[in-house]
Amino acid sequence: MRYKQYFLGIQRKLRLALMDLLPIVLVVVFFQAVVIRQPLPQIGEVIVGFLFVILGLMLFVEGLEIGLFPIGETMAYALAKKGSLLWLMIFSFALGFSTTIAEPALIAVAKEASVISSGAGLIENNQKTRELFAMGLRLSVAISVGLAILIGVLRILKGWPLYYLIIGGYILVMLMTIIAPDEIIGLAYDAGGVTTSTITVPLVAALGVGLANVIKGRSPLVDGFGLIAFASLLPMIFVMAYGLLWF
Amino acid sequence: MLDFIIDFLWVLFYTLRDVLPILLLLVLFQVFVLKQPIPHLKKVMLGGVYVVLGLALFLIGLEKALFPIGKIMATQLTELAFVGIPENEAAKWWSYYWIYIFAALIGFATTIAEPSLIAVAIKASEVSAGTISQKGLRITVAIGVAFALALGTFRIVTGTPLFIYIMAGYIVVIIQTIFAPKTLIALAYDSGGVTTSTVTVPLVAALGLGLSSAVPGRNPAIDGFGLIAFASLFPIIAVLGYAQFMELKIRFSKIKTKNDAF
Numbered sequence: 001m002r003y004k005q006y007f008l009g010i011q012r013k014l015r016l017a018l019m020d021l022l023p024i025v026l027v028v029v030f031f032q033a034v035v036i037r038q039p040l041p042q043i044g045e046v047i048v049g050f051l052f053v054i055l056g057l058m059l060f061v062e063g064l065e066i067g068l069f070p071i072g073e074t075m076a077y078a079l080a081k082k083g084s085l086l087w088l089m090i091f092s093f094a095l096g097f098s099t100t101i102a103e104p105a106l107i108a109v110a111k112e113a114s115v116i117s118s119g120a121g122l123i124e125n126n127q128k129t130r131e132l133f134a135m136g137l138r139l140s141v142a143i144s145v146g147l148a149i150l151i152g153v154l155r156i157l158k159g160w161p162l163y164y165l166i167i168g169g170y171i172l173v174m175l176m177t178i179i180a181p182d183e184i185i186g187l188a189y190d191a192g193g194v195t196t197s198t199i200t201v202p203l204v205a206a207l208g209v210g211l212a213n214v215i216k217g218r219s220p221l222v223d224g225f226g227l228i229a230f231a232s233l234l235p236m237i238f239v240m241a242y243g244l245l246w247f
Numbered sequence: 248m249l250d251f252i253i254d255f256l257w258v259l260f261y262t263l264r265d266v267l268p269i270l271l272l273l274v275l276f277q278v279f280v281l282k283q284p285i286p287h288l289k290k291v292m293l294g295g296v297y298v299v300l301g302l303a304l305f306l307i308g309l310e311k312a313l314f315p316i317g318k319i320m321a322t323q324l325t326e327l328a329f330v331g332i333p334e335n336e337a338a339k340w341w342s343y344y345w346i347y348i349f350a351a352l353i354g355f356a357t358t359i360a361e362p363s364l365i366a367v368a369i370k371a372s373e374v375s376a377g378t379i380s381q382k383g384l385r386i387t388v389a390i391g392v393a394f395a396l397a398l399g400t401f402r403i404v405t406g407t408p409l410f411i412y413i414m415a416g417y418i419v420v421i422i423q424t425i426f427a428p429k430t431l432i433a434l435a436y437d438s439g440g441v442t443t444s445t446v447t448v449p450l451v452a453a454l455g456l457g458l459s460s461a462v463p464g465r466n467p468a469i470d471g472f473g474l475i476a477f478a479s480l481f482p483i484i485a486v487l488g489y490a491q492f493m494e495l496k497i498r499f500s501k502i503k504t505k506n507d508a509f
Binding site for chain 2: 016019020021022023024026027028030031035036038040041042045046047048049050051052053054055056057058059060061062063064065066067068070071072074075078079082087091094095097098099101102103104105107108109112113116117119120122162163166167170173174177182183185186187189190192193194195199201226227228229231232
């Protein structure tokens with residue numbers, strides 16, 4: 001009986017992973033067959049790669065759901081209830097930081113960015129500098145997401161209106177854009193969208209909704225959200241500062 | 248084969264290092280701050296193993312499939328022979344229309360099926376007491392992302408500065424925020440993150456980088472990034488816009504029924 005349930009869970013995860021990939025495969029196949037009408041180069045390797053992506057995504061999501069999410073959620077809830085502001089702040093920062101460091105999309109984009117930057121002669125063209133650049137990029141994004149979650153949690157506690165902070169953030173982004181080097185701007189703007197995917201969103205949303213539930217006079221729907229919005233604003237500012245440092 | 252196994256072990260090692268902070272955080276807080284034993288320890292450990300293994304497989308697959316696909320498509324769709332331009336003639340921006348269509352289709356297809364967008368749509372329809380329909384919102388956001396990626400590729404082809412587009416977008420968002428129903432603002436802002444899933448991000452990034460190195464006169468370091476920024480800005484505009492539209496529609500129909508009563 002337990003095994004049956006287990007297989008049903010795996011099956012659902014497989015379907016989710018397929019759902020993520022299927023639209024891409026359909027559009028690409030349509031273009032190759034109807035528009036470009038050429039055989040796709042390295043087709044074998046690409047198919048193997050797709051299988052790896054599906055299998056990897058399935059295992060990853062399954063692992064998050066059976067292991068990390070339940071413990072993360074109960075912990076966010078317990079800490080919100082405990083009422084110690086200092087520990088809550090430390091937890092918020094650490095949660096944002098650690099989930100961002102493990103974010104697959106960020107790992108991929110940081111690596112690509114280091115290759116592009118060394119190709120353009122912006123950083124030294126060797127393995128070590130590239131790795132250093134990619135790691136530094138991920139660290140600055142992770143620190144900024146940690147800070148963003150911390151500020152977001154403070155906002156929920158104090159009941160500050162969301163849009164003041166967001167508009168203030170936008171103004172800061174604009175000011176940083178003026179002084180940041182041209183080569184970092186695209187990457188910095190992208191960093192905002194990259195941070196908010198598989199791991200960060202569910203855990204952070206759980207923290208926000210848990211907090212709004214515990215504090216009197218807060219509605220989880222209005223006050224619980226908005227954490228992710230910060231997590232996509234601050235990385236832009238920090239990555240532009242990181243660019244000032246390197247280029 | 249041996250090479251592959253060594254590669255895999257390296258990726259596994261790096262992945263372990265990447266996941267370590269989360270594990271440390273959860274264990275330390277549980278044991279030292281909350282002073283409770285970890286519930287279902289066996290399950291948590293199994294979950295940790297799955298996460299590391301899954302992430303490693305995903306990263307390898309990404310390198311072999313998603314990145315190459317994005318770059319190959321960008322190169323193939325911009326080849327002079329395919330675009331149909333003689334060797335010595337400069338291409339106009341509209342010559343690359345297949346790239347815009349491809350980007351729009353990728354944007355629409357990946358967004359409409361995105362599980363986290365479905366979750367946001369359900370919540371939005373709850374908060375708005377049914378004035379916002381789930382299906383309507385999903386289609387609106389998907390069209391928003393399709394338009395965003397088409398516009399983003401147009402920007403790469405023409406080489407116009409990214410910040411002009413993004414600033415204009417921000418100004419639109421700020422104006423919309425002033426007029427939008429207050430209960431939906433936080434949800435709309437969060438929806439910017441939902442369209443950029445783990446699978447879409449690498450593919451779209453590779454498309455932009457491939458395009459900027461294939462189009463003559465473009466520099467990948469300056470023009471290559473930015474597509475993801477478009478894809479995370481436009482859903483906010485789409486959700487706010489849809490909410491305002493539905494509110495106006497309801498107000499209009501109320502006025503109408505009032506007038507009909509006379």
